[in-house]
Amino acid sequence: MMSVLLAVALLLAALLLPLLAFWPRRSRQGAHPQVGRSRDRAQPAGRTVEARRRELEAERRAEELLRSVVGEDAWQAYRALGFLFAFGPGEEDGQPGYGYLIYPHRAMVSFDARSGVLLNELCVSFPDRIAALEEDGGGERLPDADDVLAKWMAIHGDELALLAEANVLPPGRQIDPDQARRDIARLGEWTARPSGNPAAS
């Protein structure tokens, strides 16, 4: 019998409402009271600094998670190219027939993996309905790295469910087609590297 020590970590969160309710209040009370002449004027600046700090910390955590899930090569591609990618299943010759460019907080672009022809834009988001009910009114969204990871996991885990939710549009609605073509070419160069592996993601 193999080791039964299966460490299962359930990640994410949704229901830490007391903590979330506390943070905005703490930030308004001002880690930076010297900013502005009155307490009221100091509040927006204090909030901005605190919000920015939280945003950076959230992005750092999201990038760590992304790297651990998609692997080093896809992580390096994301860092170098600015988007993640995924390919459909291999066809008779083992090569994927189509792929996706996965941009943070923008539409995904599907393309013919052989010809590079753009197929569709898939507009999809992951709105946090619980956060939307909180004091900040839903202004927060997933960090960039979490957004691309959510899309990547949904494509790999249940592509049809993701497509069922997405607004599927012709190319060019949100992403400049010329940019998408350039990104497909850059992706081709990336995966053609000696260490590149289009099947790795």
Add this chain to the structure above:
Amino acid sequence: MKSGHGDQLLAEGDPEVSEDNERLLAAFREQLDAGMWAAVPVAGAAGRHEAVMVREFGEVPIGTEQVIFFPPAAGGA
């Protein structure tokens, strides 16, 4: 994953241990009841990095190190 916060640890433990299993199951159900999607990173053929979606605690593959919950997809603009 949580808007504006990144990932946060909800629960951890050894599913072979009864008390841990109950706690993991409760956390799992709480997230899915809240409408979250759950995914498990897995290693596919030739070491490919992949993910599977799970809808029941019993679907979590043996040996899983983490289950990631994230808000469900919705059509964007």
